[in-house]
Amino acid sequence: MNLLCEVSRPGRRAVTISPGAFPEPASLPAGLRRAQPAALPEVSELDVVRHFTQLSLRNYSVDANFYPLGSCTMKYNPKAADAIASQPGLLSAHPLQALLPGAAAACRGPLQVIGHLQELLAEITGMAAVTTQPLAGAHGELTGIMLIAAWHRAHGSKKKYVIVPDSSHGTNPASAAMAGYGIITIPTAADGFMDLARYREKLTDEVAAVMMTSPDTLGLFNPRIREIADLAHAAGALMYYDGANLNAILGKVRPGDVGFDVVHINLHKTFATPHGGGGPGAGPVGVVEKLIPYLPLPRVVRAKDVAVGFTISTEAPESIGAVSPFFGNFGILVRAYAYILMLGKEGLIDATEKAVLNANYIRQKLKDVYHLPYDRTCMHECVFSAKQQLAHGVHAIDIAKYLIDRGYHPPTVYFPLIVPEAIMIEPTETESKETLDAFIAVMRDAAATAVADPDALHHAPTTRCVTRLDETKAARELRVNHVP
Amino acid sequence: MLQVCGVSSIEALFADIPASLRTASFNLPPGRTEQEITGTAAAWISHTAVHSRSFIGAGYYDHFIPAAVDALANRSEFVTAYTPYQPECAQGTLQALFEYQTAICRLTGMDAANASLYDGGSALAEAGMMALRITKRNKVVVTGDVNPLHRRILETYFRTLGSDVVTVPAKNHAPDLAALAAAIDDKTAAVLVQNPDFYGGIHDFAPLADLAHKTGALLVMSCYPIALGMLKTPAEHGADIAVGDGQSLGNPLSFGGPYLGYIATRRQYIRQLPGRIIGETVDTQGRRGFVLTLQAREQHIRREKATSNICSNQSLCALRAVIYLSLLGKQGFVELAERLYRTTAYARQQFQAAGFPLPQTGPVFNEFVVTLPRPAARVVSRLHLVSQLSVGLPLAALSAGTEHNLLVSFTEQHDRADIDTLIAALAEQAAKA
Numbered sequence: 001m002n003l004l005c006e007v008s009r010p011g012r013r014a015v016t017i018s019p020g021a022f023p024e025p026a027s028l029p030a031g032l033r034r035a036q037p038a039a040l041p042e043v044s045e046l047d048v049v050r051h052f053t054q055l056s057l058r059n060y061s062v063d064a065n066f067y068p069l070g071s072c073t074m075k076y077n078p079k080a081a082d083a084i085a086s087q088p089g090l091l092s093a094h095p096l097q098a099l100l101p102g103a104a105a106a107c108r109g110p111l112q113v114i115g116h117l118q119e120l121l122a123e124i125t126g127m128a129a130v131t132t133q134p135l136a137g138a139h140g141e142l143t144g145i146m147l148i149a150a151w152h153r154a155h156g157s158k159k160k161y162v163i164v165p166d167s168s169h170g171t172n173p174a175s176a177a178m179a180g181y182g183i184i185t186i187p188t189a190a191d192g193f194m195d196l197a198r199y200r201e202k203l204t205d206e207v208a209a210v211m212m213t214s215p216d217t218l219g220l221f222n223p224r225i226r227e228i229a230d231l232a233h234a235a236g237a238l239m240y241y242d243g244a245n246l247n248a249i250l251g252k253v254r255p256g257d258v259g260f261d262v263v264h265i266n267l268h269k270t271f272a273t274p275h276g277g278g279g280p281g282a283g284p285v286g287v288v289e290k291l292i293p294y295l296p297l298p299r300v301v302r303a304k305d306v307a308v309g310f311t312i313s314t315e316a317p318e319s320i321g322a323v324s325p326f327f328g329n330f331g332i333l334v335r336a337y338a339y340i341l342m343l344g345k346e347g348l349i350d351a352t353e354k355a356v357l358n359a360n361y362i363r364q365k366l367k368d369v370y371h372l373p374y375d376r377t378c379m380h381e382c383v384f385s386a387k388q389q390l391a392h393g394v395h396a397i398d399i400a401k402y403l404i405d406r407g408y409h410p411p412t413v414y415f416p417l418i419v420p421e422a423i424m425i426e427p428t429e430t431e432s433k434e435t436l437d438a439f440i441a442v443m444r445d446a447a448a449t450a451v452a453d454p455d456a457l458h459h460a461p462t463t464r465c466v467t468r469l470d471e472t473k474a475a476r477e478l479r480v481n482h483v484p
Numbered sequence: 485m486l487q488v489c490g491v492s493s494i495e496a497l498f499a500d501i502p503a504s505l506r507t508a509s510f511n512l513p514p515g516r517t518e519q520e521i522t523g524t525a526a527a528w529i530s531h532t533a534v535h536s537r538s539f540i541g542a543g544y545y546d547h548f549i550p551a552a553v554d555a556l557a558n559r560s561e562f563v564t565a566y567t568p569y570q571p572e573c574a575q576g577t578l579q580a581l582f583e584y585q586t587a588i589c590r591l592t593g594m595d596a597a598n599a600s601l602y603d604g605g606s607a608l609a610e611a612g613m614m615a616l617r618i619t620k621r622n623k624v625v626v627t628g629d630v631n632p633l634h635r636r637i638l639e640t641y642f643r644t645l646g647s648d649v650v651t652v653p654a655k656n657h658a659p660d661l662a663a664l665a666a667a668i669d670d671k672t673a674a675v676l677v678q679n680p681d682f683y684g685g686i687h688d689f690a691p692l693a694d695l696a697h698k699t700g701a702l703l704v705m706s707c708y709p710i711a712l713g714m715l716k717t718p719a720e721h722g723a724d725i726a727v728g729d730g731q732s733l734g735n736p737l738s739f740g741g742p743y744l745g746y747i748a749t750r751r752q753y754i755r756q757l758p759g760r761i762i763g764e765t766v767d768t769q770g771r772r773g774f775v776l777t778l779q780a781r782e783q784h785i786r787r788e789k790a791t792s793n794i795c796s797n798q799s800l801c802a803l804r805a806v807i808y809l810s811l812l813g814k815q816g817f818v819e820l821a822e823r824l825y826r827t828t829a830y831a832r833q834q835f836q837a838a839g840f841p842l843p844q845t846g847p848v849f850n851e852f853v854v855t856l857p858r859p860a861a862r863v864v865s866r867l868h869l870v871s872q873l874s875v876g877l878p879l880a881a882l883s884a885g886t887e888h889n890l891l892v893s894f895t896e897q898h899d900r901a902d903i904d905t906l907i908a909a910l911a912e913q914a915a916k917a
Contacts, residue, residue: 344515
């Protein structure tokens with residue numbers, strides 16, 4: 001398919017901007033002007049509409065297909081939440097209005113959404129307060145580590161390290177490193193959980209924080225998580241909860257009750273906001289009481305006058321500062337808020353239970369044909385290995401590509417890194433038994449084909465607009481900008 | 485299903501969670517129907533300020549968004565997909581982002597852009613950190629007329645990192661070029677500037693770029709992208725990294741987000757760019773296709789040694805940006821910039837004629853500072869009450885100026901009558917002073 005700039009024709013256009021009834025101003029000195037106009041495409045509106053419509057048809061999406069991409073929680077995103085967030089009154093609200101006098105009245109609606117959402121998220125996670133400022137999960141992690149660093153600084157302790165298990169998301173060590181910490185990685189023991197002996201050994205008074213995902217990236221809930229938290233606290237470290245898998249435990253266990261001090265929440269995962277082809281997401285952060293003074297500003301807080309509802313706080317001497325300009329990705333916050341209100345207490349618990357049931361169903365139905373490295377009850381996702389298929393020269397990636405031809409978005413492959421040839425399946429609660437059964441049948445076909453005709457898998461996919469792409473060439477030649 | 489799982493109840497699947505850790509409280513409201521929630525939402529949406537006209541900008545602008553942007557970007561094939569890890573079933577997102585990167589390069593004159601960052605503020609911070617990696621130095625110098633909202637984010641990131649941000653205060657709402665020159669030394673990784681600056685002023689940073697380069701520092705330039713329809717590009721100024729907030733490219737204000745940040749650089753620094761980058765390649769049959777590239781820099785492979793912790797972008801916002809830019813096209817993009825320049829010049833002339841002091845001396849693009857005879861915050865409140873007019877941003881609200889100064893911003897949504905109304909309203913208030 002052409003790029004839009006390749007079908008460009010001189011003089012063709014879509015939008016015209018009216019010059020307005022203004023007199024001609026003194027011209028801007030040539031030294032301040034660009035030499036040439038930007039070479040944007042010259043195309044009609046229909047050209048643009050056809051182009052992006054055709055592009056959209058080259059995507060897989062939750063709305064069209066089952067999308068069991070492990071760790072990413074590709075659940076259905078209710079349309080009502082989109083509709084509410086798309087109301088003109090919200091879309092046209094300027095965020096700086098909130099920093100002007102009279103804001104509590106002028107911005108009462110948006111402030112209520114943010115303020116009430118903060119309180120709901122605090123209750124869900126067992127935290128004392130929440131900020132919605134971080135713009136994505138990884139941004140929440142960075143914010144959380146900044147809060148931890150600020151707390152240690154304020155308490156005069158110079159700690160140098162952050163502990164992460166080797167099964168963690170890569171964002172955990174990357175976020176901690178961005179905040180200036182050295183990383184201590186703890187291996188996974190044979191039972192699938194962090195090696196506790198090694199953890200005790202590395203947990204010195206130089207450790208600032210322990211970052212845990214619970215359930216972890218193998219989809220397992222560590223029954224000894226409280227012990228890990230107690231040990232961390234005894235050593236003067238704070239506990240960080242990576243909320244990527246919060247959707248597995250709603251109403252069952254709360255990070256705050258387990259001993260976590262900081263939590264980030266991926267609203268686009270647990271609270272069903274659309275993933276948008278890779279964002280925007282939102283990564284609110286919850287903290288225990290003692291970390292509240294360090295939260296970023298501006299904050300939405302309850303007004304002293306109950307009738308006012310929520311107001312803005314811009315003063316906190318110990319605040320870490322700001323990680324985004326206003327209150328976070330408001331459009332995403334509105335969707336998550338609407339989702340929580342629609343599902344309510346029972347609905348959220350039900351979502352968690354169905355997610356866990358669906359994952360265990362797939363685990364049981366496939367474990368005779370795919371190696372299950374940690375064979376025990378899982379939570380919201382299950383991790384297989386294509387080890388048996390490897391004996392036939394078939395890798396996890398080949399199975400993934402075969403699934404594309406059969407109409408499915410592949411599961412996550414090669415993550416977590418600790419499972420060789422990993423295939424990580426997260427069905428989510430929004431899929432029916434019939435959908436799961438159809439997928440299971442295709443996964444079994446893939447396993448059978450791996451034995452009978454491995455080459456068929458090597459050549460997949462064959463039904464898409466492109467076959468396998470040369471990623472090495474892309475990285476070597478680095479064409480990241482179309483140059484005619 | 486329970487039978488297949490070998491349990492008699494769903495609860496049995498949660499046996500790994502010790503009883504002592506079970507949720508102590510889960511005090512949430514009961515669920516409600518779509519109809520009920522839509523009704524409730526209508527109530528709080530109605531508690532959102534409505535303005536007959538707003539002149540608040542300060543980096544975030546109310547531009548007209550052509551209908552085709554929503555029609556295309558809201559297609560659920562784009563909205564409900566995720567990061568294109570499997571390129572064969574994500575060519576739609578991948579090609580659109582490649583075209584976005586191409587458009588950003590053409591706007592800025594740079595060689596390479598990434599697939600977007602969170603927003604303009606984090607893009608400025610990422611550019612600063614990128615400069616630290618490239619120069620292996622530990623300090624940046626920023627001019628006080630860079631958007632204060634963005635500088636706060638830069639300072640927050642750098643404080644955590646243990647690196648220094650030296651702020652050179654603006655002079656008469658413009659960069660103090662002599663003081664900036666004096667602040668650059670052999671420990672400086674980069675000088676961070678903005679054009680047009682936070683107050684709308686247009687400057688020539690080419691001499692500063694030369695000076696920075698002589699000491700081995702980079703020039704990072706933040707730009708309001710619409711201004712690049714007219715103004716000298718960051719590349720033409722001699723900048724090494726171009727950043728900015730892309731909200732104005734087809735994304736609504738939406739009370740603060742989601743927006744996107746753009747970042748672009750010169751060829752030699754591509755590998756130091758943070759975040760997702762889309763690259764062109766071929767399939768096994770030699771057909772063109774697009775993939776996530778340079779993933780070896782990224783956190784899911786490099787973990788703590790990654791160039792950044794970022795693991796997503798603002799894909800859907802970047803999609804809106806490239807659709808918007810495609811609809812405006814080469815000619816429309818120039819027309820829009822000229823319209824803003826013309827509108828602003830008219831407003832400036834009328835303010836002058838009405839006797840308001842305008843502290844800036846150089847050319848301005850889409851906004852400028854007006855000095856009022858009374859504290860600006862009070863005037864803003866008053867006029868909002870009496871005429872639902874949002875007349876601008878009191879600079880004191882962001883500690884970016886004295887209490888009598890107001891920043892007024894203009895877009896193509898303002899016609900001549902709107903500006904006349906604004907000035908008449910402010911003049912009436914001034915007369916009461």
